[in-house]
Amino acid sequence: MTPLLEVANLNIFFPQASGESTVPVDDVSFTVAAGELVALVGESGCGKTLTGLALPRLLPRGAEMGARTVIRFRGTDLTSLSESELRTYRGRRIAMVFQDPMTSLNPVMRVGAQIAEAIHAHRKVSKRDARERVLALLTEVGIADPTSRIDAYPHQLSGGMRQRILIAMALAAEPDLLVADEPTTALDVTIQAQILELLDHLRATRKLAVLLITHDLGIVAGRADRVLVMYAGRIVESAKTARLFSHPAHPYTRGLFASIPRLDADTTRLTPIGGSVPRPADWPTGCRFHPRCGAAIAHCTTHRPPLEAAGPDQLAACWVTQGMTK
Amino acid sequence: MSRWMIRRIAEAVATTVVALLLLIVLLHLLPGDPLSALLGDRGADPAVRADLERCWSSHRNTWQSVTTYFGCLARGDLSYSLSKQEPVLQLIRERLGPTLLLGGLTLLIDFTIGLALGVWSALHPDTWRARLISATTIVGYTLPSFVVGMLLVWIFAIKLPWLPTGQLSEVTLPVDSGAWAVFADHIKHLILPLTAMVIATIAVPLRQQRTAAMTTAAAPWVLAARARGVRPFAVAWRHCWRPALTPIVTLLGLWVPMLVAGAVFVESVFSWPGMGSLLADATFARDVPVVVAAGFVVIVVVQIGSLLADALYHIVDPAQRST
Numbered sequence: 001m002t003p004l005l006e007v008a009n010l011n012i013f014f015p016q017a018s019g020e021s022t023v024p025v026d027d028v029s030f031t032v033a034a035g036e037l038v039a040l041v042g043e044s045g046c047g048k049t050l051t052g053l054a055l056p057r058l059l060p061r062g063a064e065m066g067a068r069t070v071i072r073f074r075g076t077d078l079t080s081l082s083e084s085e086l087r088t089y090r091g092r093r094i095a096m097v098f099q100d101p102m103t104s105l106n107p108v109m110r111v112g113a114q115i116a117e118a119i120h121a122h123r124k125v126s127k128r129d130a131r132e133r134v135l136a137l138l139t140e141v142g143i144a145d146p147t148s149r150i151d152a153y154p155h156q157l158s159g160g161m162r163q164r165i166l167i168a169m170a171l172a173a174e175p176d177l178l179v180a181d182e183p184t185t186a187l188d189v190t191i192q193a194q195i196l197e198l199l200d201h202l203r204a205t206r207k208l209a210v211l212l213i214t215h216d217l218g219i220v221a222g223r224a225d226r227v228l229v230m231y232a233g234r235i236v237e238s239a240k241t242a243r244l245f246s247h248p249a250h251p252y253t254r255g256l257f258a259s260i261p262r263l264d265a266d267t268t269r270l271t272p273i274g275g276s277v278p279r280p281a282d283w284p285t286g287c288r289f290h291p292r293c294g295a296a297i298a299h300c301t302t303h304r305p306p307l308e309a310a311g312p313d314q315l316a317a318c319w320v321t322q323g324m325t326k
Numbered sequence: 327m328s329r330w331m332i333r334r335i336a337e338a339v340a341t342t343v344v345a346l347l348l349l350i351v352l353l354h355l356l357p358g359d360p361l362s363a364l365l366g367d368r369g370a371d372p373a374v375r376a377d378l379e380r381c382w383s384s385h386r387n388t389w390q391s392v393t394t395y396f397g398c399l400a401r402g403d404l405s406y407s408l409s410k411q412e413p414v415l416q417l418i419r420e421r422l423g424p425t426l427l428l429g430g431l432t433l434l435i436d437f438t439i440g441l442a443l444g445v446w447s448a449l450h451p452d453t454w455r456a457r458l459i460s461a462t463t464i465v466g467y468t469l470p471s472f473v474v475g476m477l478l479v480w481i482f483a484i485k486l487p488w489l490p491t492g493q494l495s496e497v498t499l500p501v502d503s504g505a506w507a508v509f510a511d512h513i514k515h516l517i518l519p520l521t522a523m524v525i526a527t528i529a530v531p532l533r534q535q536r537t538a539a540m541t542t543a544a545a546p547w548v549l550a551a552r553a554r555g556v557r558p559f560a561v562a563w564r565h566c567w568r569p570a571l572t573p574i575v576t577l578l579g580l581w582v583p584m585l586v587a588g589a590v591f592v593e594s595v596f597s598w599p600g601m602g603s604l605l606a607d608a609t610f611a612r613d614v615p616v617v618v619a620a621g622f623v624v625i626v627v628v629q630i631g632s633l634l635a636d637a638l639y640h641i642v643d644p645a646q647r648s649t
Contacts, residue, residue, distance in 0.1 A: 058553055083558075091555035098553075102545040108569045108644055117564075118554040153644040168556060 003031035004209050005055070005073055005094075005177055011066025012050050012059065013034050025050050026233040032177060033125040037203060037210045039220040039241070041256075042230035045209045048213045051230070052179045055211070056094045057086050073177075083270075092122045095170035099182040101162035105154040112138075112150035118172035137168040141199055160191035167198065171206070181213040196223070217260060221245060226313075229253050232278060232288035235307065239314035249310035249321050251293045287319065295320045331616050338629040346618075354391045354612055358611035359384040362364050363624035364408050368599055381405035381495060384614050393463060395618065404529045404619045409611035412618045423625065424494055425593070425600030428516070429585040432523040436581070440528045441574065444535025445567050448543055459532070467529035471588045475522040475595035482518060492597035519596040526588050527581075536608050545569070571642045579635025 007056055012025035023107050025047040042048045053059050055071060057078055064093055071078040073093060078086065098104040107113060130310045131150070138146035141164040144190070153251045154162055163183065170178055180199065203210055207289040212224060220241065227244045229237040229252065238249040248254045255273040275292040278284065279283040282308060284291055308317035341602075361378060370378075382391070382397035382405060398405060403413035447456040466474065483491040490496065495511050503511075542548065543566045551565045589602030595605065601620055608616035640646050 056357055058549060087555045087557070089555075090553055096550070096553040098546055098550055104550045106547040106565050106569060108549070108571075109564060110641070114551075116550065117556050117560070121555040122515065155645045166550070167548070173555065281343060 002075060004034040004036075005032040005211075006054070006070070007031070007051075008072070009021055009068040009072040010051060010054060010071070012047070012054055012063055012119045012146075014062050014065065015064060023283075024233050024280040025054070028230070028233075028235055028319065030238065032211055032251050035203075035209055036245055037206045037212060037223060038227050038231060039212045039214060039227045040222035041214060041220060041227055043215055043216060045277050045279065046230045047233040047280075048230050049181055052181045052211065052213050054118065055177075055179055056090045057081075058090070058096075088122070088148050090210050091118050091170070091175065093175055094177045094179060095173065097163075097166050097170050097173035097178060097180040097183045099160070099282045100186050101166055102154075102186065104166055105162055107154055110153060111157065112152075115165065115169045115172050118169050122173040134168075137172055140166075140171070141165075141168045142194075143168075147191050159187055160194060161206075163187060164198065167202070169196075171202065172228045174206075175208070177211065179213070182215070183212075184219065185200050185214075185216075217256060217318070222236075228276075229256070232283050233280065234288060234317065236289065236318070237310075237314070237316045238307065239311070239316075242270065243311060243314050247311055247314070249316035250313055250318050251295050251320070252323075253316075260319065287317070297326060299325065307309075331389070331637070334633060338633050339348050339447035342629050343624050344620055346396075349591055349618060349621045349625075350392050350395055351388060353618060354388050355442055356612075358612070360599060363369065363612070378406055382618065383398045399622070401570055405615040406618045407608070407613055409608065409613040411618070412456070414615050418601070418619060421601050421604045421620075421648050422535045422597060423516060423590055424603060428523060428593070428598060428600060429582075429589055431516070431520055432527060432585055432588070433518070433581060435524050435576070436531050437578065437631075437641040438525060440531040441535045441567075444532040445512050445539045445570070447532070449562055449566065449637055450540035451540065463529035463532055466525035467527075469526070470591065471522055472595050476504050478522055478597065482620050489518050492519075492595070499648040519592050519598050522592045523585070523588055524593070524642050526592070527584060530584070531574065531581075535570065535574055538565050542566045572639070575635055575638045577640050578638065582631030586624050586628065 002285060008029045010028040011023065013021045013023040015021040024045075028047070028051055030040075031037070040048050040051065050063070052061065053076075054065065055073075057071075058067070063119055065079060067068075069079055072278055078089065081089070103268075105111065112131070112134050115134045116127075117126060119130045119133055120147065121200050134150055135146050141148050143161060143164055149157065149161070154165075157165065163186075185194050187195060196232070199210065199212075200209055200223065205324075212220070214220065221314070222241075224241045227237075227239060227241050228235050229244075230249065236255045237244070237248070239249070244253065245257075251274070255271075258271040259273060261270060273292055278288070278291075285306050286302045287293070287296070287300040290296040293300065295318075297320060303319070304320045305322065307315045307317045307319040308322055312319050316322075331485075361375070361384070381395055381403060383394075386394065402415075403450075404418070406412075407417055408416050410417060411502070442457055447459055449473050450456050469477075479491050482489045492515075492517055497510070498516075527639075545565075547569075548561060548565045551561050556565070589600060591602070592598070593600045593602035594606045601623060604616065605620045605624070608620060
């Protein structure tokens with residue numbers, strides 16, 4: 001079966017006037033099957049947000065994609081499409097939910113009208129039918145009293161409600177894939193749980209595929225089918241969720257788990273990963289994690305490790321886990 | 327009408343009174359007696375003189391000047407022009423229309439073409455067209471409006487005799503000309519002064535709008551709209567332009583005084599029979615009754631302008647409305 005989305009050799013770079021360019025996303029490949037929830041996990045600045053934006057080709061001004069990059073959606077390579085052709089995919093096939101519900105809504109437009117925009121952009125419908133659709137969507141995302149909220153302005157709604165509005169907006173044109181970039185980061189913990197529950201519910205009822213971009217392994221557990229771990233612009237590990245949590249293969253993934261507090265262990269101190277994420281301009285050679293890695297050997301400093309099998313349904317890009325010593 | 331509106335109107339009335347008070351006091355401080363200068367050695371019938379000085383006289387003290395003038399105003403009496411030998415009210419009636427026409431059209435062009443060019447420049451930064459727009463408008467803004475006016479006259483009325491040098495209409499136009507010919511004649515006379523006014527003023531709304539639209543173009547909701555598949559035109563219109571309108575309304579309120587100031591120079595260059603040239607002529611002729619009355623009209627128009635702008639605020643910004 002061909003996957004819903006297939007990303008191969010995704011390269012995103014910002015050409016500089018000096019001729020050199022920074023490459024914040026370097027040779028990223030992954031797939032998302034229909035109805036699957038894939039989590040893309042990494043720290044700030046690892047390139048996960050750019051990866052998400054690249055899918056519907058919404059990269060910021062100045063960013064370019066490499067010539068070998070392929071983004072195949074149901075067999076169509078999106079990198080070869082024109083802007084107007086892409087518009088038929090945006091919202092309709094691939095929808096986005098962004099991190100900040102405060103600023104992702106136009107402050108001078110009624111929320112109902114903003115949701116209706118997504119319907120009108122892809123379908124010829126009358127205003128009244130669109131309004132009916134919007135009311136149904138508001139109900140579906142759990143907004144109480146949709147008839148009074150539909151004509152509200154964003155500032156009249158709470159953060160949680162706005163995030164529900166953003167989700168309704170993303171669902172409006174019935175997409176196959178939802179790219180949710182840190183959808184709960186800006187929310188209170190209790191609201192976070194509600195929004196995640198809503199996403200789970202929608203996934204189940206709509207058979208929606210989701211690419212969940214997050215820095216929070218806690219929301220990945222028990223929710224994602226597969227996890228992609230990104231570090232410094234590259235995918236360093238990819239595994240089924242249960243496998244990743246029980247047997248993390250890459251030293252970076254293991255470091256991430258060691259830095260999370262656990263209830264089932266008598267750890268008194270957490271072990272953070274030493275150092276900090278380097279910026280794209282000064283990414284190390286070889287394995288990019290080697291300066292922060294306790295297991296690094298000389299080979300790691302010069303040679304880039306390929307993603308190779310590290311267990312059942314598990315890939316890791318690490319020379320040491322692949323059996324190399326000294 | 328809300329309490330806010332009532333308070334705002336009271337403010338406007340108070341501002342008008344204070345501004346007029348200042349104007350009267352300043353004019354009172356000027357030395358000399360314009361009426362005696364006008365009448366010369368011959369003097370005049372004391373009855374005529376008293377009538378001409380009923381609202382304004384150099385022989386009163388400051389306090390008397392203020393009270394007599396406000397008294398006249400309360401009776402609707404604007405007195406008599408010393409230089410034009412006409413009732414001031416009559417003069418203002420004739421002159422207000424042409425100024426509102428010129429000023430209104432300038433406002434319209436500044437806030438339609440100016441805003442559109444501003445949004446366009448914001449969405450296409452770093453293109454040669456955007457740079458050209460920015461450079462030419464800033465040159466126009468830097469040049470004094472009367473210099474722009476004289477340059478236009480020199481090029482389009484003298485070197486290339488395409489358009490008239492001034493006035494509202496052609497004196498030689500036959501009386502029995504059809505409505506269309508009269509209209510066409512008016513348009514011909516309007517082009518140069520209007521162009522001068524627009525060149526002198528358009529840079530400000532254009533740049534303000536460009537800055538505002540650049541901010542909104544980078545806003546997350548614009549990306550969100552694009553991610554929904556919204557058409558580029560609708561993105562520019564609804565998501566970049568509409569939210570960038572708030573600072574423009576503020577500017578609109580400040581715009582009427584700008585236009586009045588511009589009108590004084592441009593109308594003088596083009597002998598445009600409006601309030602601006604009336605004010606300029608009256609100032610040179612020391613025609614105090616006209617200066618005060620014209621000043622009063624300008625103050626009132628400016629107040630109405632800013633009042634309307636404040637009311638527009640409530641329409642443009644939903645967050646203002648619910649408070």
